Amino acid sequence: MGRRKIEMKMVTDRSCRQVTFSKRRTGLFKKANELATLCAVQIAIIVFSPGGKPFSFGNPGVEPVVGRFLNRGDEHHDGQQRPQRLPRDSGGRRRRNQELKLGVSFFPPKYKLFQLG
Amino acid sequence: MGRRKIEMKMVTDRSCRQVTFSKRRTGLFKKANELATLCAVQIAIIVFSPGGKPFSFGNPGVEPVVGRFLNRGDEHHDGQQRPQRLPRDSGGRRRRNQELKLGVSFFPPKYKLFQLG
């Protein structure tokens, strides 16, 4: 999406990598904001810069969304459709391939979030 | 980015909204994957569909990134499209570097992840 097409490999130059990170992080958060607005959905993004600095975006906030995700087994879906249980058989292979391709997980988490204090 | 420009407000038609969600979620995860690859960074995205179904992307995984984020204490940057400047300047950076080196946090965590099962 620029003057030239770039390879999908790590940008070797530290400075260029940081610039690329900043630009693309901005673009990603903007897209996330659009998705939340257009579709009225909850979303959270957490990303650490090459320097280890944390950035996040959340609608309505990071922690509510993370909490809902991690605890979704116990969740009460008022007025909303419950997430369908995924079939183990048909379509499994294709879903698996899609997971590997996009890094998406359709499987339940193994962790739970607790607030301290 | 299509035949027509669309307004940045909720898509009223349920069916169209779901289609828009699916397309844009795919695009967002692809962008996230590119960011992770190009910049070699950790990233996690959690999003609930209009129907309440959870989708996630994580490099190297959702839980590790979420855990790292939640245990950073007061250094959250929630819900902002643009990163805020860190409250502390060079001294803070030095301390952060020391934190990263030692693998410890000087800030108390607000949440904790517990492994299930």
Place this chain on the structure above:
DNA sequence: TTCGCTATGTATAAGTA
């Protein structure tokens, strides 16, 4: 770091199946 520029590469709205 961030800002502006702009030629190009990409994502996607609408339509159709």
Place this chain on the structure above:
DNA sequence: TTACTTATACATAGCGA
């Protein structure tokens, strides 16, 4: 839900400050 097409709108690489 997803798949394909195509015209457009948009994101961004590379560069200079």
